[in-house]
Amino acid sequence: MDVRMNQGHLLLAVTLIVCNSQLLVVANSWWSLAMNPIQRPEMYIIGAQPLCSQLTGLSQGQRKLCQLYQDHMVYIGEGAKTGIKECQYQFRQRRWNCSTVDNTSVFGRVMHIGSRETAFTYAVSAAGVVNAVSRACREGELSTCGCSRAARPRDLPRDWLWGGCGDNVNYGYRFAREFVDAREREKNYPRGSVEHARTLMNLQNNEAGRMAVYNLANVACKCHGVSGSCSLKTCWLQLADFRRVGEFLKEKYDSAAAMRINRRGKLELVNNRFNPPTGEDLVYIDPSPDYCLRNETTGSLGTQGRLCNKTSEGMDGCELMCCGRGYDQFKTYKHERCHCKFHWCCYVKCKRCTSLVDQFVCK
Amino acid sequence: MAGAIIENMSTKKLVILGVILMLFQAFSFMVGGLIAPSPTAAVSYLATKCVDNEKTHHKNPKWFTPWGPDQCSKIKDFDEAMVKKIEANNIVFAIHIPPPNTEMSTWFQFLLLILHFDIAFKIQNQIADGASITIDVRLAYRDDKLSEWTQMAHSVEQRKLSCNFTAAKTIENEGRLYDCDLLPFMELGSVAHKYYLLNVRLPVNERKKVNIGIGEINDMRLVGIHQNGGFTKVWFAMKTFLTPSVLIIMIWYWKRITQMTRPPVLLEKVIFALGISMTFINIPVEWFSVGFDWTWMLLFGDIRQGIFYAMLLSFWIIFCGEHLMDQTERNRFSVYWKQVIPIVFGSFCLFIFDMCERGVQLKNPFYSIWASDVGTELAMAFIIVAGICACLYFLFLCFMVFQVFRNISGKRSCLPAMTKARRLHYEGLIFRFKFLMLVTLACAAMTVIFFIISQVSEGHWLWGGHTVQVNSAFFTGIYGMWNLYVFALMFLYAPSHKRYGDEQSSADQAGNSGEDTQLTTTITHVDGPTEIYKMTGKEAQE
Numbered sequence: 001m002d003v004r005m006n007q008g009h010l011l012l013a014v015t016l017i018v019c020n021s022q023l024l025v026v027a028n029s030w031w032s033l034a035m036n037p038i039q040r041p042e043m044y045i046i047g048a049q050p051l052c053s054q055l056t057g058l059s060q061g062q063r064k065l066c067q068l069y070q071d072h073m074v075y076i077g078e079g080a081k082t083g084i085k086e087c088q089y090q091f092r093q094r095r096w097n098c099s100t101v102d103n104t105s106v107f108g109r110v111m112h113i114g115s116r117e118t119a120f121t122y123a124v125s126a127a128g129v130v131n132a133v134s135r136a137c138r139e140g141e142l143s144t145c146g147c148s149r150a151a152r153p154r155d156l157p158r159d160w161l162w163g164g165c166g167d168n169v170n171y172g173y174r175f176a177r178e179f180v181d182a183r184e185r186e187k188n189y190p191r192g193s194v195e196h197a198r199t200l201m202n203l204q205n206n207e208a209g210r211m212a213v214y215n216l217a218n219v220a221c222k223c224h225g226v227s228g229s230c231s232l233k234t235c236w237l238q239l240a241d242f243r244r245v246g247e248f249l250k251e252k253y254d255s256a257a258a259m260r261i262n263r264r265g266k267l268e269l270v271n272n273r274f275n276p277p278t279g280e281d282l283v284y285i286d287p288s289p290d291y292c293l294r295n296e297t298t299g300s301l302g303t304q305g306r307l308c309n310k311t312s313e314g315m316d317g318c319e320l321m322c323c324g325r326g327y328d329q330f331k332t333y334k335h336e337r338c339h340c341k342f343h344w345c346c347y348v349k350c351k352r353c354t355s356l357v358d359q360f361v362c363k
Numbered sequence: 364m365a366g367a368i369i370e371n372m373s374t375k376k377l378v379i380l381g382v383i384l385m386l387f388q389a390f391s392f393m394v395g396g397l398i399a400p401s402p403t404a405a406v407s408y409l410a411t412k413c414v415d416n417e418k419t420h421h422k423n424p425k426w427f428t429p430w431g432p433d434q435c436s437k438i439k440d441f442d443e444a445m446v447k448k449i450e451a452n453n454i455v456f457a458i459h460i461p462p463p464n465t466e467m468s469t470w471f472q473f474l475l476l477i478l479h480f481d482i483a484f485k486i487q488n489q490i491a492d493g494a495s496i497t498i499d500v501r502l503a504y505r506d507d508k509l510s511e512w513t514q515m516a517h518s519v520e521q522r523k524l525s526c527n528f529t530a531a532k533t534i535e536n537e538g539r540l541y542d543c544d545l546l547p548f549m550e551l552g553s554v555a556h557k558y559y560l561l562n563v564r565l566p567v568n569e570r571k572k573v574n575i576g577i578g579e580i581n582d583m584r585l586v587g588i589h590q591n592g593g594f595t596k597v598w599f600a601m602k603t604f605l606t607p608s609v610l611i612i613m614i615w616y617w618k619r620i621t622q623m624t625r626p627p628v629l630l631e632k633v634i635f636a637l638g639i640s641m642t643f644i645n646i647p648v649e650w651f652s653v654g655f656d657w658t659w660m661l662l663f664g665d666i667r668q669g670i671f672y673a674m675l676l677s678f679w680i681i682f683c684g685e686h687l688m689d690q691t692e693r694n695r696f697s698v699y700w701k702q703v704i705p706i707v708f709g710s711f712c713l714f715i716f717d718m719c720e721r722g723v724q725l726k727n728p729f730y731s732i733w734a735s736d737v738g739t740e741l742a743m744a745f746i747i748v749a750g751i752c753a754c755l756y757f758l759f760l761c762f763m764v765f766q767v768f769r770n771i772s773g774k775r776s777c778l779p780a781m782t783k784a785r786r787l788h789y790e791g792l793i794f795r796f797k798f799l800m801l802v803t804l805a806c807a808a809m810t811v812i813f814f815i816i817s818q819v820s821e822g823h824w825l826w827g828g829h830t831v832q833v834n835s836a837f838f839t840g841i842y843g844m845w846n847l848y849v850f851a852l853m854f855l856y857a858p859s860h861k862r863y864g865d866e867q868s869s870a871d872q873a874g875n876s877g878e879d880t881q882l883t884t885t886i887t888h889v890d891g892p893t894e895i896y897k898m899t900g901k902e903a904q905e
Contacts, residue, residue, distance in 0.1 A: 138409035160465045162593035164404020227713045234588045236405035241540045342488035344580045345451040346444040
């Protein structure tokens with residue numbers, strides 16, 4: 001009896017430890033920077049500690065980076081926010097709609113599963129950071145960005161007077177790599193373990209997201225030689241609209257590769273018939289949970305109460321969205337702004353039009 | 364051009380000279396590729412949206428700085444402005460050049476700004492057809508971080524928005540950005556100050572239809588292009604080194620010509636003129652631009668380049684003409700008016716175009732000839748005319764080269780029948796011509812090839828751990844090449860001290876002396892016609 005009790009305790013303890021460690025693996029809550037607005041960094045310049053220790057969800061390495069690059073934190077938060085917004089836009093018609101749950105874990109327990117959706121979320125938020133840091137860099141908001149020689153990431157181009165600045169997309173990419181990957185890199189799991197697999201998956205997806213921003217940035221050029229001839233031409237990188245990045249990553253989501261970890265501690269394809277993924281592809285290690293029903297253990301919120309489209313046959317159609325449970329029909333008044341008159345900034349004069357529309361909600 | 368050095372030089376010496384020139388050529392490429400950074404650098408800026416709370420914003424200009432100690436009150440986006448009920452006329456886009464922790468320098472030589480708007484698609488608020496945007500812009504400078512800003516220029520400019528929307532214009536795609544063309548914004552011919560500040564407003568006036576129908580502007584972006592300080596230094600060093608070398612050979616060349624008993628012929632004068640125009644480009648007056656605020660340096664540089672190109676093109680025409688061997692009297696500049704006119708006219712068109720653009724920019728740095736419809740048409744007209752002139756020129760040149768080659772093959776067949784001296788004379792002409800043709804072709808091919816490489820490549824290559832700046836190598840290499848070309852031309856085509864045909868005809872020199880003198884006079888064209896006409900007559904008889 002005692003022995004059994006002991007075994008039971010042991011089992012419980014083991015499960016607890018496993019659960020705990022799993023929580024540690026997946027709590028990627030630097031995303032929470034998107035949720036709690038960070039005050040302007042100027043206020044924290046003298047007392048370096050408060051800001052970084054107040055921020056929840058940062059790992060050890062990320063906290064160090066926070067102390068070194070305090071002014072970047074606002075933009076990391078902004079980047080995470082753009083990423084989440086884009087995720088919600090891309091998945092607005094899917095069963096899993098990228099909804100956020102609370103402030104600390106952001107997406108809830110769904111992220112504990114190394115699914116396709118998780119892969120997309122990591123990629124899009126990493127992309128958001130590259131985007132936001134590059135943008136802040138162009139705005140002159142970051143003191144270490146690009147040109148200055150003090151405390152900048154390694155191997156940026158030569159001195160400003162001699163050879164100009166490195167471009168800010170490159171800076172954004174590098175900084176995002178340092179910061180976002182810090183969490184994964186500081187962990188040390190045994191080779192070939194499940195946690196190791198998850199770390200590798202996260203690293204790959206983060207990189208895919210960052211590369212998406214970098215690769216979609218297009219090169220713009222200007223000729224300015226003698227009499228406007230093209231003997232002198234200067235080119236620079238121009239960031240793409242973030243919507244395009246989102247779309248690109250959504251395509252990568254659709255073609256994401258299922259992986260498993262091999263004995264050498266590397267990720268390999270589950271199905272060898274497919275081509276191995278490149279650095280720009282998304283990978284996942286677990287099958288997606290059932291998003292139809294609310295499930296506390298997986299963290300799925302279910303589709304109950306979601307709006308659906310009666311006529312559509314796609315994922316947003318009531319048949320698929322409600323997982324065959326049926327739907328309720330409502331008639332509501334929809335208020336819209338119409339006959340508007342705009343100026344480029346800050347001036348809109350609209351009428352209010354009201355129309356009666358049918359709405360369908362999943363049971 | 365009796366007995367130019369090239370004809371009397373032994374093959375061995377010629378090869379040695381060729382090798383030395385090649386070494387210098389390789390060196391000039393390497394200077395650009397390995398030492399110099401890329402010629403220009405582009406820095407992207409994103410305008411900060413500042414709010415002007417004062418109502419009297421037109422009276423005393425207040426300067427809005429985007430960052431630093433006394434920065435303006437900012438808004439993040441225009442939704443925020445909408446909530447706060449801020450009017451368009453109170454929004455100031457502020458751009459500080461350069462980015463934080465850096466300063467501009469006179470070594471940057473010029474500053475070019477390009478404007479780009481991020482305009483979001485809104486189904487209710489689309490960009491009207493042919494919309495143009497009115498920009499009220501002020502430029503200020505200061506030389507240390509604490510002093511007041513001093514206004515440099517103020518202007519109200521119009522730019523045409525040419526944007527298209529690639530996705531379908533549905534409500535789904537709201538918020539996506541238009542694809543807009545880059546707009547030329549500003550050009551400074553000298554960067555004499557450390558810090559620059561731009562304050563831009565987009566005033567809205569409904570009655571006058573100012574800035575109506577320009578869509579929903581989210582952001583204003585600028586790209587600043589300047590020459591890299593490192594490139595400027597390498598470039599100046601190169602010019603400083605080249606000036607005395609070309610100058611010395613030029614003086615030596617002219618001395619040789621004046622030492623002769625006869626007056627110089629046209630070809631010799633043209634070569635000398637080419638040397639002068641090369642020296643004119645070489646003289647490193649740009650050193651002054653480091654110390655003085657000379658905004659016209661950019662225009663001056665263009666003019667110098669233009670003069671050199673015009674001179675080079677004229678030289679080729681005259682060189683071909685003088686080696687035509689069709690026995691008509693030339694040796695006068697006026698003979699070539701037909702061929703030279705396209706050059707002069709074309710260069711003149713480009714000069715006018717340049718004056719319209721860069722000349723006006725001396726007064727108003729925001730001026731762009733491409734901004735207005737009339738200006739665009741005018742500019743296009745100038746460029747097209749210049750293009751037509753270039754085509755005409757190349758037709759003439761090709762025709763002349765063809766003629767020379769036809770004559771050469773004609774002469775070749777009757778070379779053995781001629782007396783030794785005359786044969787040598789013709790062989791000399793043919794050799795001289797063919798040599799220059801070969802070298803010119805090689806130079807032109809190099810220029811074209813390197814131009815293409817520098818346009819196609821991404822600007823730098825990695826080569827055994829070194830970054831090779833392809834663009835810089837192109838500039839220094841090509842510049843060095845044409846200098847060497849002019850240098851070699853003056854050296855090789857200078858009159859030789861050895862008497863013509865000395866080595867070959869030393870055995871029967873005594874007997875042939877009469878013909879020898881005749882020959883020299885023939886070539887100098889002074890009283891050549893008699894001899895030439897005799898010969899043509901002979902040929903005709905045959």
